[in-house]
Amino acid sequence: MTTERQPQANERNEDDARVDDARWNEGGEGVSPLGQTYRQGAVLLRGQMIPQESTTERLLKPDPSTDWLHRDPWRVLRIQAEFVDGFGSLADLGPAVSIFGSARIQPDEDAYRAALAMGERIARRDVAVITGGGPGIMEAANKGAALAGGKSVGLGIELPHEQGINEWVNLGMTFRYFFVRKTMFMKYSQGVIVCPGGFGTLDETFEALTLVQTHKVARIPIALYDTAYWQGLFDWINGAVKDRGLISALDPSLVTITDDVDEAVAVATSQIG
Structure with a gap:
């Protein structure tokens, strides 16, 4: 053998x-x-x-350096994790309206009181209120929704000067990346109300308008509250921008400008059955 x-x-x-x-x-x-x-x-x-x-x-291989934590491949995983957390937390939210506006508005201002009423009236329709989670207009809208027994959502952003999520939020998240946060606003909102605000508010407003204009999302009703505040911007849009053919004649009609809280709420919830 x-x-x-x-x-x-x-x-x-x-x-x-x-x-x-x-x-x-x-x-x-x-x-x-x-x-x-x-x-x-x-x-x-x-x-x-x-x-x-x-x-x-x-x-x-053992690596005593932590430089890899700050490299782009690791950032991709952080971005992925933020999307997963956001989708997982908001998937069962139900119908919702986002309310945007300045963090600098004070409680004794008319805009604060208007946002408070908006949050309350939206919540009483069994619709969630989503804000950026900060002070000012965001706090007012969250407070109105929370006091009405509704879903009061705050999607905050990590910034050096931010004060964190306001006390009237009953579902809150803080994001590292603006683009992930804005995806959550647009994915889970069936309507938008925009109150007076600065660059951040304008960014959120034109993000929504661009997505609707380019048909990246189904038409989302958008109400701008406070005619005196917004009229100058839309005079320019209807004048210089439209006259040069840089937008269509129909594009300005994507928004409703109003001084009526009830009209703003009715417009923002008009696509919710």
Whole structure:
């Protein structure tokens, strides 16, 4: 009876060589003029671009530096995590209206009292109120919704001067990235009310208008509250912008400008059954 000789640990047989060649030439590219082909997942590397260490070797290698926490691949995971948290937390919210406006509006101002009434009246329609979670108009709308027993949502943003989520929010999140936060506003709102505000409010307003104008979302009713505040902007839009053909004649009709709290609420909730 003949006993087949087993290969020693330091020997390579033909099967080993074929496995190794498959690792270096996966996909049937063959031998390139640039040398061997090496694949890292979907990435193809040749010649001097081939790393000295495999992905697994780098993963398991001790690394006392934390620089990797600040590199773009890690940021991608943070962004993904924010989307997952947002979708997971808001998926069961139900119909909702976003109310935008300045954090600088004080409780003794008419705009604050108007936002308070908006939040209350929207909540009494069994519709959630979503704000940026901060003070001013946001606090007023959240307070109105919370006192009416409704869903009062605050989607905050990590900023050096922000004061955190206001005390009237009963569902709150804080985001690192503006674009993730704005996705949540637009994905989960069936209407928008915009009260007086600065650059952040204008950013949110034109984000909504752009998505509706370009048909990236179904038409979302948008009400701008306080005619005196918004009229100058829309005089320019209906004049200089429209007259030069930079928007269509129909685009300004994407918004309703009003001084009536009830009309603003009716417009913002008009698409909610």
